[in-house]
Amino acid sequence: MKLKLNINNRYYNANIDADESLLDVLRHLGFKSVKKGCDTGTCGVCSVLIDGEPILSCQFLAARAEGHKITTVEGLGEKADEIIDVIINEGADQCGYCGPALVLTTYAMKQELKNPTVEKINHYLAGNLCRCSGYEGQLRGIKKYMGVE
Amino acid sequence: MKFKEVKHSIPKVDGKGLLKGASAYTDDLAVESALIIKLLRSPYAFAHIKSIDTKKALRLEGIECILTYKDVPRIPITRAGQGYPEPSPKDKFILDEYVRYVGDEVAIIAGTTQKVVEDAIKLIEVEYDVLEPVLDFEKAEGNKSVIHPEKEIYSMFPMGLDAKNNIACSYLDTMIVGDVDKTIAECDVKVEHRYYTHAQQHVAMEPHTSTAYIDVQGRLNIITSTQNPYHTRRIIGEALAKPLRDIRIFKPRIGGAFGAKQQIHNDIFTAIVTLKTGKPSKCFYTRKEVFESSFTRHQMRFDIRIGADKKGNIQAIDMQLLSNTGAYGEHALTTFMVAGAKTLPMYNKTTAIRFEGKVVYTNKCPAGAYRGYGAIQANFAVESAIRELAEKLNMDPVELRLKNCIKEGETSPVFTIMGEGGEGIAQVMESCKLDYCITRGRELIGWNEKYPSKQIAPNKIRSVGTAIAMQGSGIPLLDMGAAVLKLNDDGFFNLLVGATDLGTGSDTILSQIAAEAIGVPVDRIVITSSDTDTTPYDVGAYASSTTFVSGNAARKAGLNMRAKLIEEAAKALEAANKNDVIFEDCTFKLKDKSITLKELSEGLYYKFGAGMKQLIASGSNTSPKSPPPFMAAYVEIELDTETGKIDILDYVAVVDCGTPINPNLAKIQVEGGILQGIGMAMYEDVIYSKDGKMLTNNMMKYKIPNRKDVKKLTVEFAESYEPAGPYGAKSVGEIGIDTPLAAIANAVYNAVGVRIRSVPLTPEKILNGILEKS
Numbered sequence: 001m002k003l004k005l006n007i008n009n010r011y012y013n014a015n016i017d018a019d020e021s022l023l024d025v026l027r028h029l030g031f032k033s034v035k036k037g038c039d040t041g042t043c044g045v046c047s048v049l050i051d052g053e054p055i056l057s058c059q060f061l062a063a064r065a066e067g068h069k070i071t072t073v074e075g076l077g078e079k080a081d082e083i084i085d086v087i088i089n090e091g092a093d094q095c096g097y098c099g100p101a102l103v104l105t106t107y108a109m110k111q112e113l114k115n116p117t118v119e120k121i122n123h124y125l126a127g128n129l130c131r132c133s134g135y136e137g138q139l140r141g142i143k144k145y146m147g148v149e
Numbered sequence: 150m151k152f153k154e155v156k157h158s159i160p161k162v163d164g165k166g167l168l169k170g171a172s173a174y175t176d177d178l179a180v181e182s183a184l185i186i187k188l189l190r191s192p193y194a195f196a197h198i199k200s201i202d203t204k205k206a207l208r209l210e211g212i213e214c215i216l217t218y219k220d221v222p223r224i225p226i227t228r229a230g231q232g233y234p235e236p237s238p239k240d241k242f243i244l245d246e247y248v249r250y251v252g253d254e255v256a257i258i259a260g261t262t263q264k265v266v267e268d269a270i271k272l273i274e275v276e277y278d279v280l281e282p283v284l285d286f287e288k289a290e291g292n293k294s295v296i297h298p299e300k301e302i303y304s305m306f307p308m309g310l311d312a313k314n315n316i317a318c319s320y321l322d323t324m325i326v327g328d329v330d331k332t333i334a335e336c337d338v339k340v341e342h343r344y345y346t347h348a349q350q351h352v353a354m355e356p357h358t359s360t361a362y363i364d365v366q367g368r369l370n371i372i373t374s375t376q377n378p379y380h381t382r383r384i385i386g387e388a389l390a391k392p393l394r395d396i397r398i399f400k401p402r403i404g405g406a407f408g409a410k411q412q413i414h415n416d417i418f419t420a421i422v423t424l425k426t427g428k429p430s431k432c433f434y435t436r437k438e439v440f441e442s443s444f445t446r447h448q449m450r451f452d453i454r455i456g457a458d459k460k461g462n463i464q465a466i467d468m469q470l471l472s473n474t475g476a477y478g479e480h481a482l483t484t485f486m487v488a489g490a491k492t493l494p495m496y497n498k499t500t501a502i503r504f505e506g507k508v509v510y511t512n513k514c515p516a517g518a519y520r521g522y523g524a525i526q527a528n529f530a531v532e533s534a535i536r537e538l539a540e541k542l543n544m545d546p547v548e549l550r551l552k553n554c555i556k557e558g559e560t561s562p563v564f565t566i567m568g569e570g571g572e573g574i575a576q577v578m579e580s581c582k583l584d585y586c587i588t589r590g591r592e593l594i595g596w597n598e599k600y601p602s603k604q605i606a607p608n609k610i611r612s613v614g615t616a617i618a619m620q621g622s623g624i625p626l627l628d629m630g631a632a633v634l635k636l637n638d639d640g641f642f643n644l645l646v647g648a649t650d651l652g653t654g655s656d657t658i659l660s661q662i663a664a665e666a667i668g669v670p671v672d673r674i675v676i677t678s679s680d681t682d683t684t685p686y687d688v689g690a691y692a693s694s695t696t697f698v699s700g701n702a703a704r705k706a707g708l709n710m711r712a713k714l715i716e717e718a719a720k721a722l723e724a725a726n727k728n729d730v731i732f733e734d735c736t737f738k739l740k741d742k743s744i745t746l747k748e749l750s751e752g753l754y755y756k757f758g759a760g761m762k763q764l765i766a767s768g769s770n771t772s773p774k775s776p777p778p779f780m781a782a783y784v785e786i787e788l789d790t791e792t793g794k795i796d797i798l799d800y801v802a803v804v805d806c807g808t809p810i811n812p813n814l815a816k817i818q819v820e821g822g823i824l825q826g827i828g829m830a831m832y833e834d835v836i837y838s839k840d841g842k843m844l845t846n847n848m849m850k851y852k853i854p855n856r857k858d859v860k861k862l863t864v865e866f867a868e869s870y871e872p873a874g875p876y877g878a879k880s881v882g883e884i885g886i887d888t889p890l891a892a893i894a895n896a897v898y899n900a901v902g903v904r905i906r907s908v909p910l911t912p913e914k915i916l917n918g919i920l921e922k923s
Binding site for chain 2: 017027028031032033034035036037038039040042043045072073074080083084087088089090091092093094095096097098099100102103122123125126127128129130131132133134135136137138139
């Protein structure tokens with residue numbers, strides 16, 4: 001089936017199978033920041049924003065994405081830099097495979113959480129798994145970005 | 150000691166690019182036209198293939214090739230990815246007429262789309278003779294089911310391979326000091342217990358990925374998520390009987406490894422498909438394949454006896470080990486030996502030591518390299534037993550460790566007797582701040598106030614537990630790494646290293662080391678790593694080797710480059726003696742004359758006429774030492790006596806890794822290691838059905854820690870300087886993972902008096918223990 005996807009404020013025509021995931025379609029279209037990790041909607045490395053809210057693109061049919069605004073980390077542009085800087089300044093980026101999804105989800109969290117706390121941050125990001133860092137370094141950085149002591 | 154570049158926390162050189170989503174991992178780099186490869190896998194734990202019919206599947210449009218054991222070379226290899234001669238039995242064929250675990254490969258299928266390949270798999274007709282599997286590793290030796298009946302398998306040196314008895318290797322009558330039985334019999338206080346550790350999954354976020362193509366020179370190129378490109382090249386060459394000159398291996402960025410990517414996985418499949426079809430191919434494992442059909446940590450059983458005098462002087466340790474290598478013997482011998490080699494020297498005041506045992510085959514997922522590599526398993530047994538000994542001695546376990554642990558300037562006979570795969574090399578601890586780590590950690594956790602436990606609510610108890618650990622820094626005189634530096638116009642350097650950054654940050658710290666040695670800021674270094682065509686040899690990223698082994702190579706290359714620069718600058722400045730030339734702030738100075746590095750580099754490229762030349766310097770390094778990093782860990786837990794659930798409130802680690810080349814990156818290595826260890830200690834478990842099918846084969850059933858699972862990690866480094874290391878550095882990649890099993894088990898004991906000798910420490914086991922006691 002053919003559809004028109006709004007990705008990072010540009011339109012892309014895609015010819016897809018009805019059962020294709022948004023993850024596979026985005027990667028075919030060249031958005032390689034969106035990673036495949038687990039096939040079960042558990043690890044979070046495929047997270048993208050749909051109308052500003054984080055979703056797991058491996059569990060989201062591409063056909064459902066038409067008419068919505070899809071954002072990948074490429075689409076955040078300079079808005080990603082502040083988040084990236086606080087993470088890499090802690091050395092907490094490590095292998096980076098979960099990184100773009102973490103940056104996107106953190107960006108969405110900043111828009112959504114009015115009174116962030118460490119507990120709220122950890123809860124919001126709980127679905128973004130990382131096997132390298134032990135999370136503490138990421139938290140040190142993200143606390144700075146969120147303005148949490 | 151003052152440094153300009155090392156011992157500084159700078160961001161990873163690739164960090165920003167990766168987080169911005171650069172195409173950098175293997176699957177990102179595969180061409181769109183690459184054939185998709187999938188494997189038909191065994192549904193049985195042990196079976197003989199009576200017949201395979203691929204005709205129907207081959208008729209599907211888009212199927213390019215289907216290979217069974219009849220179509221591939223029959224050369225016994227090991228996929229271990231270790232040094233050479235390989236210390237693992239050569240017991241694997243690309244495909245075989247036997248399948249030895251659920252998930253073992255039966256056929257390789259390649260086609261133009263994933264869908265057609267998946268359809269083709271369903272059309273392949275296989276008739277199996279189902280055999281009785283060996284699933285209990287304690288019943289493997291001498292079992293009537295022989296897992297490796299084939300005649301061709303062998304080991305490159307004697308390691309006790311006894312396939313007809315399901316023994317991959319054994320290690321007996323060698324690691325013996327004094328008379329253990331007699332010494333223990335004479336001891337005032339003794340403990341004797343059996344401990345079990347289970348298999349663990351690596352769960353690197355990036356599944357194993359490989360893509361291959363033929364280049365314009367007709368050579369096989371493989372881009373792959375590997376920890377060791379050079380071993381991969383050698384093994385692919387051996388498996389396919391190809392000269393190594395026809396193969397290139399390149400590791401791009403990889404999404405975590407932890408030992409999982411030391412072994413060869415799908416490279417053999419992409420290689421053979423691309424060679425057969427002439428077309429690019431790609432194999433990206435599903436998470437299910439990663440779980441079922443790659444490698445786990447070795448399951449182990451330890452029988453430990455420790456004896457001490459009344460005052461708590463440990464006299465003797467006896468460790469008997471049975472290890473389960475699963476269907477194939479990758480890393481069977483070496484993980485076994487590391488179990489002893491990276492625990493026994495910690496208690497070096499003993500007069501008698503014995504360590505021996507066997508590694509058996511079973512019809513389970515093969516075991517392989519995994520961060521900690523035997524040491525984490527043995528640490529659970531030894532550090533639990535030490536706590537049990539302290540109980541019998543009525544002694545504070547911290548005091549018992551301080552009294553008996555290895556200290557700076559000391560040694561252990563274990564270093565000499567036992568290495569990794571063979572004999573060891575004598576080593577004196579020139580840097581060892583373990584005693585400081587123990588006392589500093591005790592302060593940080595508040596041990597004296599909190600030990601052993603405190604009831605904080607009717608059903609809640611808080612307690613503390615501790616364990617100490619050591620690891621190594623590469624394998625002495627077996628690991629070698631090399632580096633090349635090239636000066637460019639504009640005054641910057643290419644640093645070429647064979648070393649393999651797994652996301653650990655080794656590209657960054659090797660750049661820092663090279664910059665320190667040359668005497669330039671690190672931004673003058675541009676690093677390229679892990680390409681068998683363009684970068685020099687390196688053993689690869691395993692055995693905690695990179696900082697120490699490859700780091701010294703980068704340092705040597707840097708010092709050689711510095712000497713060459715000064716020599717060329719002396720000519721340019723017409724110095725009578727090159728020793729008069731001072732190099733600082735990227736400028737060469739001789740009294741009132743000077744030339745900048747940029748000017749010198751431009752002169753050497755464009756302006757010095759007959760003096761024009763390319764400056765290249767190199768360094769190779771191997772070491773007769775493997776200086777151990779040390780760590781003391783303290784955990785505070787809160788235990789719910791009604792449910793048996795434990796929460797980790799704080800995990801304190803004080804680490805002696807020598808000079809941390811990049812303190813931030815070193816800290817994350819430790820923190821990440823601790824959390825992986827906590828996962829193994831508390832809930833990560835590989836569970837099989839009665840007929841040998843892995844039940845924990847996805848991330849919903851196999852839980853790894855998330856960010857809500859630990860309240861606090863506290864990591865500090867001891868001031869320490871290892872004379873043999875690059876600018877005083879030792880390794881830091883593995884040491885963090887070793888302690889949580891024992892530290893948390895000890896904390897559970899300190900809370901409720903329940904001793905659990907089999908990890909994971911699940912609420913069920915803890916609650917059962919509580920109920921049994923009452």
